[in-house]
Amino acid sequence: MNGVEQDRQWSGWMAKAQDGDNAAYAQLLRGILPFLRVLARRRCRDPDRCEDIVQDVLLTLHRVRHTYDPARPFTPWLAAICDRRSIDALRKRVRQASYETDNARAYETFADPASNKEVDAGDAxxxxxxxxxxxxxxxxxxxxxxxxxxxxxxxxxxxxxxxxxxxxxxxxxxxxxxxxxxxxxx
Amino acid sequence: MNTDGLIAELAASAPPVKRLAPPMTRAFVWLLAVAAIAAVPIILLSNLHVWAGRASHPRMALELAATLATGIAGVIAAFHLSIPDRSPRWALLPLPFALVWAASTGLGCWQTLAEQDKRGWGLFQSSDCFVVLMIVGIPMAGLLLLSLRRARPLQPRLVATVGAAGVAGLAAFVLQFFHPFDVTVMDLGAHLAGLLVLFAVLNLSARLGLAGRA
Known part of the structure; x- marks a missing residue:
């Protein structure tokens, strides 16, 4: 199936989904997953974060599905949502990195060595x-x-x-x- | 939750939705509604004869046209930008009209200054201008916010900024019906302050109102 036919199929499913056809909606959401994963991987290398972006795109699509106009192509509409959510995820990560320090050891033991006797004793x-x-x-x-x-x-x-x-x-x-x-x- | 589970949950909770009309249609409906509302005080309270006389002057006609065009272009752009797949370049639509508006207002102010010398620095009724801008602009912004919220914009800041520019243009256009004299330097300052306050208030409220919707 080429890009045009695929877009037509997705557009048809989306139009049915807007009319309340849940089966068509499930088909659409499953059908667009590989496309979304490819788009998300362009912006993000971590597979777990990519999947978070994909899920965020699915949730956003669900909330704004009334804005899709079946007279227009579906793929650019979907890609715009994915782009926006990828950028939002990137901004969020940069913002978090600016005030959070990642220290794996901090989650394993207490900062005070005297507080780690039980943990260390178990290890010993x-x-x-x-x-x-x-x-x-x-x-x-x-x-x-x-x-x-x-x-x-x-x-x-x-x-x-x-x-x-x-x-x-x-x-x-x-x-x-x-x-x-x-x-x-x- | 894994992605398959999420899809199953979304598909199970997807009632029929009412599609939004195309953004151009929504923008024109909104503009018509606002024009109808604004026409009432303009017809009842303003002096249309004086306004028509001022509007026949080429520079004033250009300023009025540019002000109205900035408002209309800002509103149209905001409705387009509220839909996911529309180009962000829509945000530039009001810019050329805003530049013409600023240039023609500045020219008028300079001419007033040159012709009237010290009177060109007078204050006339600047505080009234500020009040009119607020009275007209804030309800207009509320209406725009309500209309834009339906689209749950993905970029609320951009939509709010462009929409606020549109409302500022429309409010400034309506102000001209209640402003039967050329602007002085102080008037221009009051207009600018009013528009900036309006822009800031609308932008902030729109951001708060639109953010987190999608």
């Missing part, structure tokens, strides 16, 4: 859990029973089946390995 716990998971199973088991669950060496020996001496060695090796890995990750 996750990192430590990941390091513990990498230990050999005998060392991990010895560490969990003796240091995390705070069992006595005898209780831990009965629970794990490891000898008391073996538990002592495995806890020592586990802590040494963790110190090394924590130091390496920092």
């Amino acid at each position: 716990a996750q990192a430590l859990a990941a390091l513990v998971a990498q230990l050999p199973s005998a060392q991990r088991e010895a560490l969990e029973l003796v240091k995390v669950k705070e069992m006595s060496l005898l209780e831990a020996s009965q629970a794990s089946g490891q000898s008391v001496g073996g538990l002592k060695i495995n806890v020592h090796r586990a802590l040494k390995a963790l110190r090394l890995r924590v130091g390496a990750s920092e």
